[in-house]
Amino acid sequence: MTTTHTTSKPTAARRVAKKKAAKTAPQALAESLFFSRDESWLRFNLRVLEEAQDATNPLLERVKFLAITASNLDEFVEIRVASLLQRIEEGHNEQQAPDEGGLTLVERLDHVATMLHEFVEAQYTCWNEQLLPALDAEKVRVLRWRDLDGDQQAYAVEFYENEVDPLLTPVTIDPSHPFPRVLNKALCLALLLRHKRKGAVAAATLLGVVTVPRSLPRLVALPQVAEGAQDFILLHELIESQVERMFRGYEVIGKSAFRVTRNSNLYMQEEESRSVLESVRAELHNRRKGDAVRLEIETTAPTEIIERLRTNFELDPWQVFRMDGPVNLSRLMNLYGETNKPALKYPVFKGKKYKLGRKSVDLFDELRQKDVLLHHPFDSYETVEGFVEAAAEDPSVVSIKQTLYRTSADSPMFRALTEAAQSTDVTVVIELMARFDEASNIRWARELEDAGVGVFHGIFGLKTHCKLALLVRRDADGKTRRYAHLGTGNYNPVTARFYTDISFLTSRPEITSAVQSVFRYLTAEAEGEHYEPLLVAPLTMAGDVIALIQREAEHAKAGRKAGIVAKMNALLDRKTVEALYAASQAGVQIDLIVRGMCSLRPGLKGLSETIRVRSIVGRYLEHSRIFSFVNGGEDETYCGSADWMARNLYERCEVLFPVTDEEAGKRLREEILGAYLKDNTKARLLQADGNYVRAPKSGAAFSAQDYFTEMACEPVAETPGKVATKKAGKKEVIS
Known part of the structure; x- marks a missing residue:
């Protein structure tokens, strides 16, 4: 016996409440x-x-x-x-x-x-x-x-x-x-x-x-x-x-x-x-x-x-x-x-570097032609570092705004921001209350201020948890454009090596303009008329997420294609869970990939029969948030910083962003989510009684993380699984 539990009930609790009321209905x-x-x-x-x-x-x-x-x-x-x-x-x-x-x-x-x-x-x-x-x-x-x-x-x-x-x-x-x-x-x-x-x-x-x-x-x-x-x-x-x-x-x-x-x-x-x-x-x-x-x-x-x-x-x-x-x-x-x-130990792995297209001379040229989606750590984080470092190294960049939640002591991004402040307008919103990183964030805030960076701490009472960077650049054609990075992970090159996260880089005016509005909200608490196409907490996100879930229910009731695949760290918000229950009762097939806490009870007859919940625990910490909605056959996919928890939806500044690029959206749904749904090695399935069991090994053993690692090392001809839909919202994984 390795531990002693000398009393079955906490005596501190008994001193405060000696009587426990009987459970009501x-x-x-x-x-x-x-x-x-x-x-x-x-x-x-x-x-x-x-x-x-x-x-x-x-x-x-x-x-x-x-x-x-x-x-x-x-x-x-x-x-x-x-x-x-x-x-x-x-x-x-x-x-x-x-x-x-x-x-x-x-x-x-x-x-x-x-x-x-x-x-x-x-x-x-x-x-x-x-x-x-x-x-x-x-x-x-x-x-x-x-x-x-x-x-x-x-x-x-x-x-x-x-x-x-x-x-x-x-x-x-x-x-x-x-x-x-x-x-x-x-x-x-x-x-x-x-x-x-x-x-x-x-x-x-x-x-x-x-x-x-x-x-x-x-x-x-x-x-x-x-x-x-x-x-x-x-x-x-x-x-x-x-x-x-x-x-x-x-x-x-x-x-x-x-x-x-x-x-x-x-x-x-x-x-x-x-x-x-x-x-x-x-x-x-x-x-x-x-x-x-x-x-x-x-x-x-x-x-x-x-x-x-x-x-x-x-x-x-x-x-x-x-x-x-x-x-x-x-x-x-x-x-x-x-x-x-x-x-x-695990073999040493280094993510695959992003290669520019043949017609692109630099990353900004690439972003004027297409969006860039990266899946870390399998795609190298150097592309994101280079995007931020451009603020210091590229004379055409005239402004940078960035949020910082956690970073590392020797982060090249931190150095880039301080160097950029010597010749460029630099604004940083740094979250001082990032749990157990408070001391280091205080130090960085002071060092950034000393370097001439405009440092803000967001809105009092709300943690700034969104992951945003916005560059303003005077391009060679004489036009001034905005370029944005939006992500699911922190601007931390160290954790980027062992956290799975999504990075999205774009020059789409509708997104970069909305990102600028979010920064104005963070620095001046000036609410914009709208933030579309972004979902922004605590302003719009909670209602928008429930509306997206309800839309799938309406599609299913009407006999149209419907389905939800959502990957996150935790699912606890009661209103969101209730919306998922209602969608399940409408016939929507729902697959949830929830690494940690999940209050939803799947597989209950008449309530959550069409909901499956799995958790992936492996070499890399699953940290990416991806939300895919079939939407009657017009798929919509979002990524971002927020889990479906009350603290993310109501107590933090968060952003979910749509991935509308056809190629990037297909990669998220078929390659990335498809692999997680096929995993039968590191996946555990949540049961109705709260326990988790290993996913059944039907067919060959398959690990999503191993697959992503192999794909980063050499080209793979086929994706591991495709998220498809059937009539009335039925969905399956096709190997």
Whole structure:
């Protein structure tokens, strides 16, 4: 047993709401129609864990998947679980309407707590019973101190003395030394100490705490003991082996690594006296000190240490997670990076570069003739980088406007924007509240301002999540034209290598003019008369999406061709789900490719019989949003930044854009969506009970991501599947 769940119900919740009202008929109905977002998310993370358990994946990639599940879980705990606890403690349980699953806050927290403990147990079972033995067989070992030979111990001690010890600050908790401020997710060591000197007072046990330095690697590489072998020791294991040197005069009678996760929600309030930038910076400071939500500690920890820590952090027993292995599995990502064994990783892949047409002299010449659609990472991101860099390098470019949600520290785009500002009008709308990128975005905002860039932070209370870049260029024919890039992913060259996303570049006046209107909305909150052909949140998108779904229902009722294929990260908006249910009842065949959370319940008789939901989890993070509507045979396809979630439709500035170019639209529907619908290797199908099962292997095994990779390396004669329609909205995939 790797975790302890000493109470089946969260006691914090019971203190606030001792009575639970019986479910009413409307609650039961809600539970039958919708899945809970939190439980759906946990099932998504379970699908990621399945990739760590899958022996057909390269071994170090499996380690990486396990690390990703831990990182995902951190964010879930510090945002979602923290929010549930806070709302319960504020007394919202009885006043709050049941959630999408028909449960109150207390009931939801009970379910989530149980699922969390079960998931953590599955993580450590995977590490101990599958990955560690497999790594050992490949001569990659994560050793305990007692397993090191003499030479390795000598090397480790020297490393400790030179690199580690100068950074450590041991603290003994007593009246003169209060409990140190343990930062969010900082790995620490707790020690149970007793004075060696005699006496009644000295016989009492004390608690010692040492914070493991974040500036050092969590895995220390050790001298090679055999050809082809790579040995490591965890940094906290090395520190543990030397604790007697830090606490001289004490007997160490117990020790354990631990980590505390805190509430990391940012709570912004609009104040005339404070800019958005200063507000975010102040809130970031609070994040590190938020209320404790979870305590992770080793299974070997003495009960006295656990109880002292639990009391100090004011946690209930269910909030203590005992780990049968390294605390903070996300740090195993270092094992992936430090191990030099290419055979245990995916082969290196570089996306295919876009080739200009024979009649084009540069990208702008190409865009005057046709639209350009790119599917990353299979199509190289260099084309997008070059589009933005043209603002600095092309003297014909006189203006650039761009949104930034997340980017990388060494982004060539960031450099291009600062360089372009020396001679060109540059406007950037940077989202300071991009979760866990706030600090870096603040830094970039200041650096851009220092370089002369006009920096704006969008509309207060709305995150700027749309992905837009607009260049104004005086072309060789003397005309001034606008060129736009619209995308589904962030302007981040690093994530562009392992996120699947769509980029769309165009000079179509109707689109570039609408993009300019969106920028005016973001910088001046000046609403345009219309934004057609774009769908813009929070202004028009929610209603437009439902109208598109309802139009398919009308086509189906009239006996015309109808069908929907929609790919997104999450589907949670209740009004949209209800529209999909109504379309299904009208006979519309609906295929949804939803990577993560999905509240829609497919396959219910009389409600959602024609709806199928699948999730693709593989080497690349599925991040593209593509929405295809058959529209009576006049197909319409949209891409963009928004999922079908309330936060995207009502609380963010988002854009969906139509892909009207015949060739590009056909590629989206037949090549890209067709491949995802054919996938029977990495696809899981959502069942009516909320569980996911592997797609049945009818015919040869097919992985969409592998197909895209192969297609990027060499020409492929045929597309893998074609989204076709039959009379009255029936649709099938033709191999």
